[in-house]
Amino acid sequence: MKARVKMRNLDRETRQTNFLEVACGYNDQEAHDEAMRCLECKNPRCVEACPVHINIPKFIKHIKDENKEEAYFSLYEDNILPAICGRVCPQEKQCEGACIVGIKNEPVSIGALERFLGDFALETGLKKEMNIKENNIKVAIVGSGPAGLSNAASMRRLGYDVTVYEALHKFGGVLQYGIPDFRLPKEIVVTEVSKLKDMGVKFVKNAIIGKSITIDQLRDEENYQAIFIGSGAGLPSSLNLKGENFSGVFYANEFLTRVNLMKSRQFPHYKTPVRIGDNVCVVGGGNVAMDAARTAKRLGAKNVFILYRRDMDSLPARREEVEHAIEEGIDFRLLKNPVEFIGENYLLKQVKVEIMELGESDASGRRRPVGTNKFEIMDIDSCIISIGQKPNPILKNHTKGLETDKWGRITTKNYMTSIKGVFAGGDVVSGAATVILAMGAGKDASIEMDKFIKLTK
Ligand code: FAD
Ligand code: SF4
DSSP, rough: OOOOOOBBBHHHHHTTTTTOOSBOOHHHHHHHHHHTTTOOOOOOOHHHHHOOOOOOHHHHHHTTTHHHHHHHHHHHHHHSSSHHHHSSGGGGGHHHHHOOGGTTSSOHHHHHHHHHHHHHHHHOOOOOOOOOOOOOOOEEEOOOOOOHHHHHHHHHHHOOEEEEEOSSSSTTHHHHHHHTTTTSSSSHHHHHHHHHHHOEEEESOOOTTTTTBBBBHHHHTOOOOOEOOOOOOOOOOOOOOBTTTSEEEHHHHHHHHHHHEEEETTTTTSSSSOOOEEEEEEOOOEEEEEEEEHHHHHTTOOOEEEEEEOOOGGGOOOOOHHHHHHOOOOOOOEEEEEHHHHTTTTTEEEEEEEEEEEEEOTTTTTEEEEEEEEEEEEEEEEEEEESSSSTTHHHHHHHHTTHHHHHHHHBEEEEEEESSEEESSSHHHOOOOOOOHHHHHHHHHHHHHHHHHHHOO
């Protein structure tokens, strides 16, 4: 078996001060060579492990046959955002984690091949012709993240008159405001959204459902026959520590939104500066924490520390992101847990951290971090807290009868919420998860919405 074809990356020096994409993708030859490593298994474990069950051996076979168009069309059947998923999905825990080749060698680089096809379609303007039979029935979607976009595409394919309402001034949800350009260039998100526009999906920006217009109004006054809520989990969790309100303490979502969406990184061209100083600590070990740390470095911070209360093996972030963070000089301070922020005149100056050790395994199977009662003080100029997100309560607070659980997640049965005809999926139901799971929920919910509309007509 030949070795896996490694994806080329921008060298470390080039990427220190800019937001250019780090991973460069495969060229035709590299993609072909990598595709040739696939064994075209009769019972492909990769397909089973993919949350949306993409027919992986089928699209890889077309790459082997040098038929990129067919390969793309085959992939697009199951996934409307291949250029995005190929870049951000945690493949090592999903398809690639299950790939049979991975038992003795490195698994087939399924994500890189998916990205290769997605990019090919974007570069060449390749589009699947769709024969949409209009039924003139209106459906509304709240939120333009992966859940909303995937629901919009599926409903439109079924012939519905689809309108997506988005609170922000740009579409794409976390893909647009959260994940930085060095991992996912924004032109890709814009082009993928424009493909949906070409299919006839309507998009309304700056519309906060619950405030600008309510769910009741959408249904009763605007005549939407079904509504899908894909409003995500945009509300950051706090540490609830002394000093957390000092200037210099940020939450990752706020920080990344200011840099990505409000373009603070282009200050003074955009008048939205974000002051982080020389020494930045990021609390957390997930993808969001890696994005925040690598972004802080690119904004000019001299030292960026990741404070994580477990060890390196327990980091929940994608392996590739951790590797890139290490290459870029991010300093991992493991088994450290912040307990207090110390400041002067409301300005953050230091963080007090407790040194942790690993105890017994908890319900997640990971060893529980246990405090040692030993402490350290670190001098810092800013801290970015990245310990998780939950759904924003605006929608719940302004929608009578919409039930949620104790974490504020909308509760559903077969994707229908406690309100008849109102469906939900993605992070707003599952809590912060992944792009592909949100897309899967949006797609599956469309089947239930279609059934509901047909039954009530
Ligand atoms: P979102 O993407 O959050 O989209 C929800 C949209 O709804 C937003 O645009 C929001 O503005 C809008 N909205 C909210 N309320 C309203 C309202 N009342 N009215 C109108 N619109 C509203 N996952 C991965 O798989 N791989 C990664 O590498 C990865 N990296 C991540 C990095 C960061 C920084 C973050 C924050 C998340 C990351 N994730 C990653 C997680 C992934 O992005 C989410 O699981 C996914 O985006 C959830 O999709 P969604 O459609 O449910 O919600
Ligand atoms: Fe190919 Fe691996 Fe999937 Fe088998 S499990 S079909 S080798 S990608």
